[in-house]
Amino acid sequence: MSGAAAAARAATLYVSMLTTAMLVVACGADPVAPDDFGRPGDGSEIPSTADEAASPNGTASPNGTAFPNGTTPPDRAGVPHAVPLPTGLATTGDSAASRVAPIGQPGLPIRLTDGGCCVRPLWRADSRALWFIDRSPQGVTGLYSAGLDAPGAPTVLVTTTIGTFSPDQRWRIDLASGRTTLHRLADGAAFEVPAGGRSVSFSPDGARIAWQGSNPNASLERQVARIVVAAPDGTGAAEVAQLARGSLVDWLGADALLVRARETAESDIEVLWRQPLDGGERVEILRTQRLRNLLLSPDKRWLAYTVSGATDVDANGLWLAAVDGSSPPRKLEGLFGAYRWRGAQQLVIVPFEMGAPSMRLVEVDPTTLAARPLTDPATQPLRIANGDWSISPDGSHAAFVSAADRNIWVIALP
Amino acid sequence: MGSPRHLVRAVVLLAVATAVRSAVAQSAAAAERPLGLPFALPPGPATWLLGQPYGNTTGAFRQRRTTYGASGGIHFGVDMTAPCGTPVVAVADGVVFSVDAMNFGSAPHNVMIDHADLNVASFYGHLRDRSPLTAGQAVRRGDPVGVVGDPGLTCRSRPHLHLELRDLAHARKFNPVTLIEADWDTLALASSLGTGFERDLDDPRKWQHLDDQPEARVGGPILNDFARPWPPDVR
Numbered sequence: 057m058s059g060a061a062a063a064a065r066a067a068t069l070y071v072s073m074l075t076t077a078m079l080v081v082a083c084g085a086d087p088v089a090p091d092d093f094g095r096p097g098d099g100s101e102i103p104s105t106a107d108e109a110a111s112p113n114g115t116a117s118p119n120g121t122a123f124p125n126g127t128t129p130p131d132r133a134g135v136p137h138a139v140p141l142p143t144g145l146a147t148t149g150d151s152a153a154s155r156v157a158p159i160g161q162p163g164l165p166i167r168l169t170d171g172g173c174c175v176r177p178l179w180r181a182d183s184r185a186l187w188f189i190d191r192s193p194q195g196v197t198g199l200y201s202a203g204l205d206a207p208g209a210p211t212v213l214v215t216t217t218i219g220t221f222s223p224d225q226r227w228r229i230d231l232a233s234g235r236t237t238l239h240r241l242a243d244g245a246a247f248e249v250p251a252g253g254r255s256v257s258f259s260p261d262g263a264r265i266a267w268q269g270s271n272p273n274a275s276l277e278r279q280v281a282r283i284v285v286a287a288p289d290g291t292g293a294a295e296v297a298q299l300a301r302g303s304l305v306d307w308l309g310a311d312a313l314l315v316r317a318r319e320t321a322e323s324d325i326e327v328l329w330r331q332p333l334d335g336g337e338r339v340e341i342l343r344t345q346r347l348r349n350l351l352l353s354p355d356k357r358w359l360a361y362t363v364s365g366a367t368d369v370d371a372n373g374l375w376l377a378a379v380d381g382s383s384p385p386r387k388l389e390g391l392f393g394a395y396r397w398r399g400a401q402q403l404v405i406v407p408f409e410m411g412a413p414s415m416r417l418v419e420v421d422p423t424t425l426a427a428r429p430l431t432d433p434a435t436q437p438l439r440i441a442n443g444d445w446s447i448s449p450d451g452s453h454a455a456f457v458s459a460a461d462r463n464i465w466v467i468a469l470p
Numbered sequence: 471m472g473s474p475r476h477l478v479r480a481v482v483l484l485a486v487a488t489a490v491r492s493a494v495a496q497s498a499a500a501a502e503r504p505l506g507l508p509f510a511l512p513p514g515p516a517t518w519l520l521g522q523p524y525g526n527t528t529g530a531f532r533q534r535r536t537t538y539g540a541s542g543g544i545h546f547g548v549d550m551t552a553p554c555g556t557p558v559v560a561v562a563d564g565v566v567f568s569v570d571a572m573n574f575g576s577a578p579h580n581v582m583i584d585h586a587d588l589n590v591a592s593f594y595g596h597l598r599d600r601s602p603l604t605a606g607q608a609v610r611r612g613d614p615v616g617v618v619g620d621p622g623l624t625c626r627s628r629p630h631l632h633l634e635l636r637d638l639a640h641a642r643k644f645n646p647v648t649l650i651e652a653d654w655d656t657l658a659l660a661s662s663l664g665t666g667f668e669r670d671l672d673d674p675r676k677w678q679h680l681d682d683q684p685e686a687r688v689g690g691p692i693l694n695d696f697a698r699p700w701p702p703d704v705r
C-alpha cells in the first residue's frame with residue numbers, strides 16, 4: 057500500500073471512529089432547549105482590497121461572500137427551494153448524523169454536512185443554520201443551508217442569487233463584473249451605485265452605505281483607498297476620505313467609520329482613525345507598526361488586532377484596545393492566534409500551536425483579560441481548514457470547516 | 471446509553487483513532503512531503519507567518535492578467551511574511567542553479583536551487599541582499615540561502631519571502647503545501663487567508679483548499695478566468 061493510500065485509509069478510519077464515538081456519547085443527551093432567536097447579525101461586509109489580498113495587511117472582515125441573515129430572502133429567480141442536493145451531500149433518513157447529539161449541549165464537534173462540502177459558511181442570524189455556496193448534481197449553483205437541528209440532513213437551497221445583504225435584509229446587493237446594484241426587496245426597486253462591482257457596507261441603522269474604491273492594477277505602494285458614503289439608493293454619494301494604502305474597517309455607528317491607513321505611503325506605521333461623517337476632524341485611535349487582522353466587537357467598543365513583523369519585538373502579538381481610548385491597548389501575553397468575537401464581551405481565540413494534534417478554543421474577557429478554555433483538545437478534537445471558522449451570532453456555537461474531511465462542523469460552547 | 475461505560479468506550483475509540491492516524495500520517499508525510507520549511511526559526515508574530523498561499527487566491531484573480539498572467543493567473547508561490555533580514559534556509563539538499571536570475575522574477579534578489587533527487591527546484595524570491603551562494607554550489611537542507619527582503623525595496627512596505635517550487639526545467643510550478651512538511655492548518659490560522667480563494671460558480675468546490683490547487687506553468691493558459699467568478703471583478 058502506498059503512503060498516500062495508507063494515510064487516506066487512516067483518515068477514513070479516524071472519521072468513522074469519531075462518528076461512532078459521537079454516537080455512543082450522544083444517545084443519552086437531553087433535548088435541545090429553544091434558542092435565542094432573532095438576535096441581529098451582521099450580514100453586511102466590507103470589501104477587501106488588492107492590498108489585503110496580495111499582502112498580509114488584511115482586515116479580519118468577512119470577504120466576498122456575505123449572505124442574508126435570519127429569514128430566507130425572496131428568491132426572485134423563481135427556483136424552487138429544497139431541491140437537489142449539492143454534490144456529495146446525498147443522505148438517507150438513517151444517516152449517522154441524524155442521530156448525533158442535539159445541538160446546544162457542550163460536547164463533541166457535530167458534523168453538519170457530508171461528503172466533503174463547502175467553505176466559508178456564514179451563520180444565519182438565528183444561529184440555527186449555516187449557509188454556503190454550493191452546486192447540486194443537477195447543476196444548480198446557489199446558497200444552500202445546513203441546519204443545526206438536523207445535522208446531516210439534506211442541505212436546502214435557499215436562493216440561486218449569490219449576493220450580499222444588508223443587516224436588516226431589506227436590501228440585496230448584487231455584484232456583477234464592474235457593477236454594484238442594490239435591490240430594495242420590499243418593492244423590487246433596483247439602484248446601481250457607483251461602487252464598481254465592489255460590495256458595500258451598511259451602517260448599523262441601514263440608512264447609509266459605504267465602500268472603498270481603489271485601482272487594483274496599481275502597485276501596492278501606490279494604492280489609495282477612496283472611501284465613499286451614500287444613501288442606499290446611491291444618492292448623495294460623497295467621498296469622505298482618501299487613505300494611503302488604507303481601507304475601510306467598519307462602521308463605528310450611524311455617523312462614523314473606522315478607517316486605517318499607512319502614516320505615509322512609504323511608512324510601515326499604520327494609523328487607525330474614527331472618521332466622522334459630519335465633516336468633523338478625523339480622530340486617531342491608535343498607531344503601530346504592521347497592524348493586521350482588525351476586528352471590531354459587535355458593540356463597537358473593543359478592537360482586537362495583531363501586530364506581526366514589527367521591529368519592536370515586544371509589539372508583536374495579539375492586542376485589545378478600547379475604541380474610545382479609555383484605556384491603553386493591552387497585549388495578550390502568551391496568547392496568539394486566530395480570533396472572533398463571541399457577542400460583545402468575549403473574544404474567542406484559536407491559539408497558534410504548531411504541531412498540536414488538535415486545535416482548541418479559548419475565551420478572553422477584554423475588560424479583565426481573563427482567559428478560560430472553551431474546549432478540551434483531548435476530548436473535543438478539532439482541526440480547522442483554511443482558518444475557516446466562526447462564532448454563531450448568539451454565541452452558542454462555533455462552526456468550522458474540518459481539515460480532516462472538509463465538512464462543516466459545529467461545536468456547542470459552554 | 472450515555473452511561474459512563476459508553477463514555478469511556480468513546481474516549482478510547484477516539485484515542486486509538488488519533489494514534490493510528492498520527493502514526494500513518496507521519497510516515498506518509500515523510501515520503502510525500504520531503505521538503506522542509508525555508509526558515510529555521512519557528513513561526514510566530516515576531517518571526518514569520520503564512521501570507522498569501524499558493525493558488526487560486528482572490529488577490530491573484532484580480533491580477534490574473536497582469537501580475538500573475540505569465541504563469542496561469544494564480545499565485546504561483548507561497549508568501550511568508552517576515553521582517554527584513556530574517557534568515558532563509560534551503561528546503562532540501564541540492565545544487566544552486568542560479569543567483570539573481572531576474573528572468574525568474576521576485577526582485578530585488580533571488581536564488582534557484584535544483585533538488586535533482588526529488589525532481590524539484592526551490593526558488594527564493596524578494597531576498598534583501600545578493601545571496602552568498604554561487605551557481606553550481608552544493609547546499610544541504612537548512613543551509614543559509616539569504617535573508618528576507620521587500621519587493622517595495624524599503625523593508626517597510628511588504629517584506630516577505632516568495633517561495634516557489636518548480637520542476638527541474640523551471641517551467642512548471644507546484645503547490646508548496648503538497649511538498650513541504652509543515653502544520654499548514656495551523657499556519658493558515660494566522661494568515662491573511664480570510665480573503666480566501668476565488669470561486670468558480672460553475673464549480674464552487676474547485677480549488678478552495680490550501681492543498682487543492684492547480685499546477686501553474688510558465689506561459690500557460692490563465693486558469694482562473696472563470697465565466698462566473700465570485701467575488702466578481704471590480705472596476
